[in-house]
Ligand code: ATP
Protein backbone atom coordinates (compact mmCIF):
# COMPACT_ATOMS: atom_id res chain seq x y z
CA UNK A 584 0.00 0.00 0.00
CA UNK A 585 1.32 3.49 -0.81
CA UNK A 586 1.97 5.95 2.00
CA UNK A 587 -0.87 8.40 2.60
CA UNK A 588 0.10 11.26 4.95
CA UNK A 589 -2.42 11.23 7.85
CA UNK A 590 -2.56 15.05 7.91
CA UNK A 591 -3.56 15.21 4.27
CA UNK A 592 -6.88 17.09 3.96
CA UNK A 593 -8.27 14.30 1.79
CA UNK A 594 -6.86 11.50 3.93
CA UNK A 595 -10.03 9.41 4.16
CA UNK A 596 -10.80 9.64 0.48
CA UNK A 597 -7.20 8.68 -0.36
CA UNK A 598 -7.32 5.75 2.06
CA UNK A 599 -10.44 4.39 0.40
CA UNK A 600 -8.72 4.69 -2.98
CA UNK A 601 -5.79 2.71 -1.58
CA UNK A 602 -8.19 0.07 -0.31
CA UNK A 603 -9.87 -0.25 -3.72
CA UNK A 604 -6.53 -0.53 -5.53
CA UNK A 605 -5.44 -3.22 -3.07
CA UNK A 606 -8.67 -5.16 -3.60
CA UNK A 607 -8.29 -4.67 -7.35
CA UNK A 608 -4.90 -6.39 -7.16
CA UNK A 609 -6.46 -9.21 -5.14
CA UNK A 610 -9.14 -9.76 -7.79
CA UNK A 611 -12.10 -8.57 -5.71
CA UNK A 612 -12.62 -5.28 -7.59
CA UNK A 613 -12.56 -4.97 -11.39
CA UNK A 614 -10.94 -2.06 -13.29
CA UNK A 615 -14.42 -0.82 -14.26
CA UNK A 616 -15.23 -0.64 -10.55
CA UNK A 617 -12.38 1.82 -10.03
CA UNK A 618 -13.93 4.08 -12.68
CA UNK A 619 -17.38 3.78 -11.10
CA UNK A 620 -15.87 4.82 -7.77
CA UNK A 621 -14.49 7.94 -9.45
CA UNK A 622 -17.94 8.91 -10.60
CA UNK A 623 -19.17 8.34 -7.06
CA UNK A 624 -16.40 10.55 -5.64
CA UNK A 625 -17.42 13.39 -7.94
CA UNK A 626 -21.02 13.26 -6.68
CA UNK A 627 -19.84 12.86 -3.10
CA UNK A 628 -17.76 16.03 -3.51
CA UNK A 629 -20.82 18.10 -4.35
CA UNK A 630 -22.64 16.71 -1.32
CA UNK A 631 -19.78 18.01 0.82
CA UNK A 632 -18.76 14.37 1.55
CA UNK A 633 -21.37 14.11 4.28
CA UNK A 634 -24.71 12.46 4.93
CA UNK A 635 -27.14 15.20 4.02
CA UNK A 636 -30.47 15.30 5.94
CA UNK A 637 -32.62 13.80 3.14
CA UNK A 638 -30.14 10.91 2.86
CA UNK A 639 -30.48 10.26 6.58
CA UNK A 640 -34.28 10.20 6.14
CA UNK A 641 -33.89 7.67 3.32
CA UNK A 642 -31.56 5.57 5.49
CA UNK A 643 -34.21 5.52 8.19
CA UNK A 644 -36.89 4.48 5.72
CA UNK A 645 -34.57 1.81 4.32
CA UNK A 646 -33.96 0.40 7.79
CA UNK A 647 -37.73 0.37 8.31
CA UNK A 648 -38.46 -1.45 5.06
CA UNK A 649 -35.71 -4.01 5.71
CA UNK A 650 -36.97 -4.58 9.25
CA UNK A 651 -40.57 -5.11 8.15
CA UNK A 652 -39.65 -7.28 5.15
CA UNK A 653 -40.64 -10.95 4.98
CA UNK A 654 -37.33 -11.81 3.36
CA UNK A 655 -34.74 -9.05 2.98
CA UNK A 656 -31.52 -9.73 1.06
CA UNK A 657 -28.35 -7.63 0.83
CA UNK A 658 -26.80 -7.70 -2.64
CA UNK A 659 -23.02 -7.23 -2.66
CA UNK A 660 -20.69 -6.32 -5.52
CA UNK A 661 -16.90 -5.97 -5.62
CA UNK A 662 -16.65 -2.30 -4.64
CA UNK A 663 -19.07 -2.61 -1.72
CA UNK A 664 -17.20 -5.68 -0.43
CA UNK A 665 -13.89 -3.84 -0.72
CA UNK A 666 -15.10 -0.66 0.98
CA UNK A 667 -17.34 -1.93 3.79
CA UNK A 668 -16.97 -5.70 4.31
CA UNK A 669 -17.35 -5.67 8.10
CA UNK A 670 -20.20 -3.16 8.01
CA UNK A 671 -22.12 -5.31 5.50
CA UNK A 672 -21.72 -8.33 7.77
CA UNK A 673 -22.95 -6.33 10.77
CA UNK A 674 -26.05 -5.19 8.87
CA UNK A 675 -26.71 -8.73 7.70
CA UNK A 676 -26.56 -9.96 11.29
CA UNK A 677 -28.74 -7.16 12.66
CA UNK A 678 -31.42 -8.06 10.11
CA UNK A 679 -30.82 -11.78 9.99
CA UNK A 680 -30.67 -11.31 6.21
CA UNK A 681 -28.33 -13.11 3.82
CA UNK A 682 -25.55 -11.45 1.83
CA UNK A 683 -25.62 -12.40 -1.85
CA UNK A 684 -22.79 -11.77 -4.28
CA UNK A 685 -24.16 -10.33 -7.52
CA UNK A 686 -21.77 -9.11 -10.21
CA UNK A 687 -21.99 -7.41 -13.58
CA UNK A 688 -18.47 -8.59 -14.47
CA UNK A 689 -18.96 -12.03 -13.02
CA UNK A 690 -16.47 -14.84 -12.81
CA UNK A 691 -16.70 -17.84 -10.52
CA UNK A 692 -13.30 -16.96 -9.09
CA UNK A 693 -14.19 -13.35 -8.25
CA UNK A 694 -17.56 -14.28 -6.72
CA UNK A 695 -15.76 -16.79 -4.49
CA UNK A 696 -13.11 -14.23 -3.48
CA UNK A 697 -15.80 -11.77 -2.44
CA UNK A 698 -17.57 -14.46 -0.41
CA UNK A 699 -14.27 -15.32 1.28
CA UNK A 700 -13.60 -11.67 2.09
CA UNK A 701 -17.03 -11.36 3.72
CA UNK A 702 -16.48 -14.59 5.65
CA UNK A 703 -13.12 -13.29 6.87
CA UNK A 704 -15.12 -10.37 8.31
CA UNK A 705 -17.44 -12.68 10.21
CA UNK A 706 -20.18 -13.58 7.74
CA UNK A 707 -21.66 -16.99 8.43
CA UNK A 708 -23.35 -17.58 5.12
CA UNK A 709 -22.71 -15.84 1.83
CA UNK A 710 -24.71 -16.80 -1.25
CA UNK A 711 -22.34 -16.72 -4.20
CA UNK A 712 -23.36 -19.71 -6.32
CA UNK A 713 -26.49 -18.68 -8.26
CA UNK A 714 -28.89 -21.41 -9.33
CA UNK A 715 -31.63 -19.33 -10.96
CA UNK A 716 -32.12 -16.46 -13.38
CA UNK A 717 -34.00 -13.22 -12.97
CA UNK A 718 -36.40 -13.03 -15.95
CA UNK A 719 -36.01 -10.08 -18.32
CA UNK A 720 -32.34 -9.35 -17.69
CA UNK A 721 -29.50 -10.35 -20.01
CA UNK A 722 -26.39 -9.28 -18.05
CA UNK A 723 -24.53 -11.58 -15.67
CA UNK A 724 -26.46 -9.87 -12.89
CA UNK A 725 -29.46 -12.02 -13.91
CA UNK A 726 -27.88 -14.96 -12.07
CA UNK A 727 -29.42 -15.16 -8.59
CA UNK A 728 -29.77 -17.61 -5.77
CA UNK A 729 -33.05 -19.34 -4.97
CA UNK A 730 -32.23 -18.95 -1.27
CA UNK A 731 -31.56 -15.22 -1.73
CA UNK A 732 -32.62 -12.59 -4.26
CA UNK A 733 -34.90 -14.98 -6.19
CA UNK A 734 -37.18 -15.41 -3.18
CA UNK A 735 -36.62 -11.99 -1.56
CA UNK A 736 -39.31 -9.35 -1.19
CA UNK A 737 -36.86 -6.51 -0.43
CA UNK A 738 -33.37 -6.18 -1.94
CA UNK A 739 -30.73 -3.68 -0.83
CA UNK A 740 -28.33 -2.79 -3.65
CA UNK A 741 -25.38 -0.41 -3.99
CA UNK A 742 -23.35 0.79 -6.98
CA UNK A 743 -26.14 -0.73 -8.95
CA UNK A 744 -26.94 -1.02 -12.59
CA UNK A 745 -30.17 0.55 -13.80
CA UNK A 746 -31.06 -2.55 -15.82
CA UNK A 747 -31.13 -4.81 -12.81
CA UNK A 748 -33.03 -2.34 -10.66
CA UNK A 749 -35.74 -2.30 -13.33
CA UNK A 750 -35.70 -6.10 -13.60
CA UNK A 751 -35.95 -6.54 -9.83
CA UNK A 752 -38.93 -4.18 -9.78
CA UNK A 753 -40.65 -5.98 -12.66
CA UNK A 754 -40.24 -9.18 -10.71
CA UNK A 755 -42.20 -7.71 -7.82
CA UNK A 756 -39.33 -6.85 -5.47
CA UNK A 757 -38.94 -3.66 -3.50
CA UNK A 758 -35.55 -2.11 -4.14
CA UNK A 759 -33.48 0.05 -1.82
CA UNK A 760 -30.57 1.63 -3.70
CA UNK A 761 -27.49 3.37 -2.34
CA UNK A 762 -26.29 5.59 -5.17
CA UNK A 763 -24.42 8.90 -4.99
CA UNK A 764 -25.89 9.95 -8.34
CA UNK A 765 -29.47 11.12 -7.75
CA UNK A 766 -30.09 11.17 -11.53
CA UNK A 767 -29.10 7.58 -12.40
CA UNK A 768 -31.73 5.15 -13.66
CA UNK A 769 -31.17 3.18 -10.49
CA UNK A 770 -31.95 6.22 -8.34
CA UNK A 771 -35.07 7.05 -10.32
CA UNK A 772 -36.36 3.45 -10.34
CA UNK A 773 -35.73 2.33 -6.75
CA UNK A 774 -38.47 2.43 -4.09
CA UNK A 775 -36.04 4.01 -1.66
CA UNK A 776 -32.98 5.85 -2.98
CA UNK A 777 -30.20 6.71 -0.57
CA UNK A 778 -27.99 9.40 -2.07
CA UNK A 779 -24.99 8.83 0.15
CA UNK A 780 -21.65 7.07 0.09
CA UNK A 781 -22.00 3.36 0.85
CA UNK A 782 -19.27 3.96 3.46
CA UNK A 783 -21.60 6.16 5.51
CA UNK A 784 -24.92 4.65 4.44
CA UNK A 785 -24.43 1.05 5.60
CA UNK A 786 -23.46 1.90 9.22
CA UNK A 787 -26.31 4.44 9.40
CA UNK A 788 -28.86 1.85 8.25
CA UNK A 789 -27.55 -0.65 10.81
CA UNK A 790 -27.85 1.92 13.60
CA UNK A 791 -31.49 2.56 12.68
CA UNK A 792 -32.26 -1.17 12.37
CA UNK A 793 -30.97 -1.72 15.90
CA UNK A 794 -32.69 1.29 17.47
CA UNK A 795 -36.08 1.25 15.76
CA UNK A 796 -39.23 -0.37 17.10
CA UNK A 797 -41.70 -1.95 14.68
CA UNK A 798 -44.12 0.88 15.23
CA UNK A 799 -41.44 3.49 14.51
CA UNK A 800 -40.56 1.55 11.36
CA UNK A 801 -44.16 1.66 10.16
CA UNK A 802 -44.34 5.41 10.83
CA UNK A 803 -41.04 6.11 9.06
CA UNK A 804 -42.29 4.25 5.99
CA UNK A 805 -45.60 6.06 5.96
CA UNK A 806 -43.87 9.44 6.02
CA UNK A 807 -41.38 8.60 3.27
CA UNK A 808 -41.86 9.69 -0.33
CA UNK A 809 -38.98 8.84 -2.67
CA UNK A 810 -39.64 11.46 -5.35
CA UNK A 811 -39.94 14.18 -2.71
CA UNK A 812 -36.75 12.95 -1.07
CA UNK A 813 -34.83 13.07 -4.37
CA UNK A 814 -36.03 16.63 -4.94
CA UNK A 815 -34.72 17.53 -1.48
CA UNK A 816 -31.36 15.98 -2.36
CA UNK A 817 -31.11 18.11 -5.49
CA UNK A 818 -31.98 21.21 -3.43
CA UNK A 819 -29.05 20.41 -1.12
CA UNK A 820 -26.72 20.00 -4.07
CA UNK A 821 -27.86 23.37 -5.45
CA UNK A 822 -27.29 24.96 -2.06
CA UNK A 823 -23.80 23.52 -1.88
CA UNK A 824 -23.04 24.77 -5.38
CA UNK A 825 -24.34 28.25 -4.49
CA UNK A 826 -22.16 28.36 -1.39
CA UNK A 827 -19.10 27.32 -3.39
CA UNK A 828 -19.95 29.80 -6.14
CA UNK A 829 -19.98 32.67 -3.67
CA UNK A 830 -16.49 31.63 -2.53
CA UNK A 831 -15.36 32.30 -6.09
CA UNK A 832 -16.63 35.86 -6.09
P1 ATP B 1 -27.53 3.51 -14.03
O1 ATP B 1 -27.21 2.23 -14.75
O2 ATP B 1 -28.32 3.28 -12.77
O3 ATP B 1 -28.10 4.60 -14.87
P2 ATP B 1 -24.80 4.38 -14.24
O4 ATP B 1 -24.65 3.50 -15.42
O5 ATP B 1 -24.72 5.85 -14.42
O6 ATP B 1 -26.14 4.05 -13.45
P3 ATP B 1 -22.94 2.66 -12.97
O7 ATP B 1 -21.56 2.83 -13.48
O8 ATP B 1 -23.77 1.55 -13.49
O9 ATP B 1 -23.72 4.02 -13.13
O10 ATP B 1 -22.91 2.52 -11.37
C1 ATP B 1 -22.10 3.26 -10.55
C2 ATP B 1 -22.96 4.14 -9.68
O11 ATP B 1 -22.55 3.98 -8.34
C3 ATP B 1 -22.76 5.61 -10.04
O12 ATP B 1 -23.99 6.28 -10.06
C4 ATP B 1 -21.92 6.16 -8.88
O13 ATP B 1 -22.23 7.49 -8.59
C5 ATP B 1 -22.31 5.25 -7.74
N1 ATP B 1 -21.23 5.07 -6.73
C6 ATP B 1 -19.91 4.89 -6.95
N2 ATP B 1 -19.23 4.75 -5.80
C7 ATP B 1 -20.16 4.83 -4.80
C8 ATP B 1 -20.09 4.75 -3.39
N3 ATP B 1 -18.93 4.57 -2.76
N4 ATP B 1 -21.23 4.88 -2.70
C9 ATP B 1 -22.42 5.06 -3.34
N5 ATP B 1 -22.54 5.15 -4.67
C10 ATP B 1 -21.44 5.03 -5.41
Ligand code: MG
Nearest residue numbers: 743744745746
Ligand atom coordinates in the same frame (compact mmCIF):
# COMPACT_ATOMS: atom_id res chain seq x y z
MG1 MG C 1 -25.41 1.55 -15.65
